[in-house]
Amino acid sequence: MNTAGHTDVHGLDLIPFRGVRYDPERVGGLAAVTSPPYDVVVRPDGLLELESSDPHNIVRLILPQATTQAARDQQAADTLHDWLGEGVLAPDPLPGLYVYEQHDGDILQRGIIGALRLSAPADGVVLPHEDVMPHVIEDRAALMRATAANLEPLLLTYRGDTGAGGANAAIDRAVHHKPLLSTTTEDGFHHRLWAVTDPAEIAEIRSDLARHQALIADGHHRWATYLRLRGEHASPSPWDFGLVLLVDTARYPLRVRAIHRYLHRLPVADALASLTGSFRVRTLECPLPKAMDTLAAAAAEGNAFLLAGDGAFHLVDRPSPDLLARTVPADRPEAWRTLDATVLHATLLDHVWHIPDAPEHIAYIHHTEATVEKAEREGGTAVLMHPVREEVVRDLARQGVTMPRKSTSFGPKPATGVVLRDLAF
Structure with missing residues (x-):
């Protein structure tokens, strides 16, 4: 586990990791193995459609089907282990931060995927804006414990600076290179992913993000799950970090739906x-x-x-x-x-x-x-x-006031299956 040297960071502390990704040669197509986030999949019809689209669709990890909670979690862990062993999923050779783009003609969204150091709400670094449901946290925690993996990134937003340099400059440079993957999913969104592995560029991104706080746009239950699992493990450990996508909404405004x-x-x-x-x-x-x-x-x-x-x-x-x-x-x-x-x-x-x-x-x-x-x-x-307006959400979050659970749906949400974080790598 690369911890990239913990410094005295008072804002976002994003570190590189060895992303686990699908080998396109071993699946029917990258679009066929991705999925919406677990809580967006319409069940049962959408679940069955995803399962049938490819035998290696990521939904078999994020929403395993069995008669009991324990059986579902063990099934997901066994499936992840098998896919890694078969080479269907494989870790990238070098740790990196990942530039991720979603584009559907009307919307262009770009952000940085990395492993974010977890912080308590009182620290004011990551701001939740919704209440959560205990039974969902229990469900997600059991799955993460069994797989020892972050299977899908949270969507976090921050308000970046307009000047040159920093994370946005790194994003602009990355998108001029050949992407690691490029695919169009059934919803019409085109997805591209690049790895940033150069230490100087990683340092530039981290330095920029360290001056910012973030709002949880999507993934409150997974964030609460990250915090719970961190508390179950002695620090330092890979559980001190969680997989996130950070989007600068000053540059790439999100769509807010109900x-x-x-x-x-x-x-x-x-x-x-x-x-x-x-x-x-x-x-x-x-x-x-x-x-x-x-x-x-x-x-x-x-x-x-x-x-x-x-x-x-x-x-x-x-x-x-x-x-x-x-x-x-x-x-x-x-x-x-x-x-x-x-x-x-x-x-x-x-x-x-x-x-x-x-x-x-x-x-x-x-x-x-x-x-x-x-x-x-x-x-x-x-x-x-x-839907409620984003500025209302952000203002309440800064006051430490959480909205009723499931009050907002920010998007576009990252596709699940583009890049995973296995805590063993």
Whole structure:
């Protein structure tokens, strides 16, 4: 394990590592073995589609399928061991930092993948902005313990400088060389990866990043898992670091989307009946894209949600001020108290619908159409959300205020399977 000499760093401490990558000669194609992050894979259909795309698809490591937790984790560990032994996956010869690019015509995003020294929230180096669910941390921790690997990078953002030099200059130089890999995934995104192995360039990147703090854009549960596993191992060790992608959003702004809720046990009719007198409810006779536009317009004026699952779309907005005063905690900043996610959880889920925030009651789904389809197929209620602005997220995080879990979806997210970090190398 290369620790690149720990210095007195007060900001981001990113070190090179020997990335583990697919051998393109041993798989059906790099696009066929990658996957969205584990929590974005739509199950079961998306999982089955990924598993069938190639026998070595990374989803077999991040979402192993077996009857028990222990069996799933052991299966992932055995699969990783087998693929390394067969040469399907192999470590790069030299430690490096990796420049990673995603491009889909409208969006160009570039960043640096490396192993980041873990820091406590009180240090203010890495800022979380969402609460987390203990059962997800348990699940991810068990998988990481079994595989002793970081299988997918977190997405972190920082605000870089406009001057020459530093990480952005290294990125600009790297992209003029032949990439280690180049592939286009099914979602239309083109992915390219370069390794930066020159010690002087690595030092330039590290020096630049050491002056910055980062916001967790995607991967709060994996970050909490990293911290838990670090606490289980004596330092110094490879567990002091975690795999991340760092993107300078001053240069490459991220797209912010909402994460929707699916309420398994609440039919739409019951959900709507409970809102009489406390919210305005309007049924929209239009297709989903138009309904989402209407939601966006309503959300610009105040709290608004779109309920679906009965073949129609129901816009829910204008909550009773008295109801909000009774149900939303008053000991938080105004920006937090007026979040749609805050009102959804504190007012609707906790007070009006009395729904526990547990997996058997609520599913968190990134894809709008998939959320609606699931509700219509199973008879529950889809609660569609409008995304919050990045500056609101960052301002709350700097105040040390976390938003309700799964409040935002920043993207584009790094494809899982482009580069892994095996703690043995």
